[in-house]
Amino acid sequence: MTDPISGSEIVPTLQIKHYRKLLGKYLGDQLSAVFWMTGLLLMAIVVQLANPQVIRYFLDTAQSGGPTRTLLLAASLFLAFALVQQVLTLAATYASQRVSWTATNQMRLDLAQHCLRLDMSFHKQHTPGELIERIDGDISQLSNFFSQFVIKVAGNALLVLGILALLFRENLYLGSSMVAYTAVTLVALGFIQRLAAPRWRAARQISAAQFGYLEERISGVEDIRAVGGEAYVLQRLYDLMRQYLERLRLAFVVGSLTYHMTDLVYILGYTIGLAMGVILYLRGDVTIGTAYLIVFYVGMLETPLQAIREQAEDLQQATASLQRIQSLFDQQPLVHDPPLPRLLATGALSLSFKGVSFHYENDDKVLEDISFDLPKGRLLGVLGRTGSGKSTLARLLFRLYDPSEGAILLDGNDLRAISIKNLRQRVGMVTQDVQLFRASVRDNLTFFNPAISDEQLERVLSSLRLWSWVQSLPDGLDTRLAAGGGGLSAGEAQLLAFARVFLKEPGLIILDEASSRLDPPTETLMEQAIDRLFQGRTGVIIAHRLRTVQRADDILILEDGRLVEFGDRERLAADRQSRFYRLLQTGLEEALA
Secondary structure, three states: OEOOOOOOEOOOOOOHHHHHHHHHHHOHHHHHHHHHHHHHHHHHHHHHHHHHHHHHHHHHHHHOOOOHHHHHHHHHHHHHHHHHHHHHHHHHHHHHHHHHHHHHHHHHHHHHHHHHHOOHHHHHHOOHHHHHHHHHHHHHHHHHHHHHHHHHHHHHHHHHHHHHHHHHHHOHHHHHHHHHHHHHHHHHHHHHHHHHHHHHHHHHHHHHHHHHHHHHHHHOHHHHHHOOOHHHHHHHHHHHHHHHHHHHHHHHHHHHHHHHHHHHHHHHHHHHHHHHHHHHHHOOOOOHHHHHHHHHHHHHOHHHHHHHHHHHHHHHHHHHHHHHHHHHHOOOOOOOOOOOOEOOOOOOOOEEEEEEEEEOOOOOEEEEEEEEEEOOOOEEEEEEOOOOOHHHHHHHHOOOOOOOEEEEEEOOEEHHHEOHHHHHHHEEEEOOOOOOOOOEHHHHHHOOOOOOOHHHHHHHHHHOOOHHHHHOOOOHHHOEOOHHHOOOOHHHHHHHHHHHHHHHOOOEEEEEOOOOOOOHHHHHHHHHHHHHHOOOOEEEEEOOOHHHHHOOOEEEEEEOOEEEEEEEHHHHHHOOOOHHHHHHHHOHHHHOO
């Protein structure tokens, strides 16, 4: 069986080293809390083991005609021990939950950050729904497991060992019999766990696929309705749900074997303990109190064994979740920081492509042998038909991918030698499809950064001549936007994106201009914002409109991934043999459709 994220083979057994690694990393900062929790748990176990001794003392004292005061004292002590045990167990459970959620929340943050660092080739292969299931679903499964493991497994295992030790102290044969029965139980649970883990993994894989499918279809609901595809979408969802049901049912069936096996073993152990107690009492080897103590301790074994049995199923699911989380952590980005990263200087940045070629994995070349130089402060207009490689060129500039061949230089520095954080601070990119969040205009501008004040936003928006437009919105900066920028036009969404980029004060700006038809007021604001945005900066515009191309200093034309023309805009516009001249004569929008 292969993992849907990494594509690698999953080992169907519990890998202890992964748990050790996780415990070391995520519990290392909480050692004091772990020790406190362990201390509470040990005290609760000692009290729980001591209470039956009080009952034995009570019975033996009553049989020998002891004083009533002593019996009342023993009964009070029994009640006090029971109360203390419950308080200690509750405190240990609270500490366990706190440690667990603190550790797994940090794991969730680390995994989300790791996914954000992975390059676009990874995100191209995996849907957001898949990753959400990993980050939230699998880690929540681990959180439940970790929070219960110490209490239900480690604690109950210590309780079982304590009971067996006390039974050995009473009688060697009795202790040996109980050890044998407990060993049979553990072997049976281990065998069933190895059978069930692959089934739980298979069920969670289908669950992840179902999340991904729903996410994609919900985001495309308008297109689905437009083509009347609801029936097909529902049929495919039904198929996925049916597969999930079948795999989940198989996992539950195999997992339920643990219940039946443990019940059989428990009945056998209880029979052995009861028989041994009766035999020892009839032979006069033990008192009535000790005989009752034996039966009581054997009865006490039921609770920890049931808890371990239940946790064994969680262990099966946690094993599958852990392996899937680990496989995601094992994914390494193809785009990464160099050992000694360089930092870009302030101000406008020069740009050079040196024999750059690029192809996506297992695909033909998208760009081939692209070379040009763009001096500081100049504006480049990139033209080409759909599929000519314009957007890929922009992604390479922002280092979402690395070139397959050649090099891209900023201020004479290879992009691969520059700190990724510094590169993305000094290079601003405005895409055609701007991502807006279900939040206020303020939060969409600042990306939820509270350090950016309203005064800074007002200065930036005023500089871009957008402050009046923002004030015209129903609640100004507090205007709530729908998910995906619902209620705003494509042009208005890009206006907000301009302000986002301007806040970074970049030296190079990449703009994939909105191609949709703009209303006159928005178009005027757009023109003003573009002029201010590129002032004193180097710029690259993937142009869709004639007016935008006419503001460029240089023109670059792509055709089937090759650079077919590059030069000064005015010179190319005057050259009747140039492609740019023919585009101007034909009409830019029609020629590039």
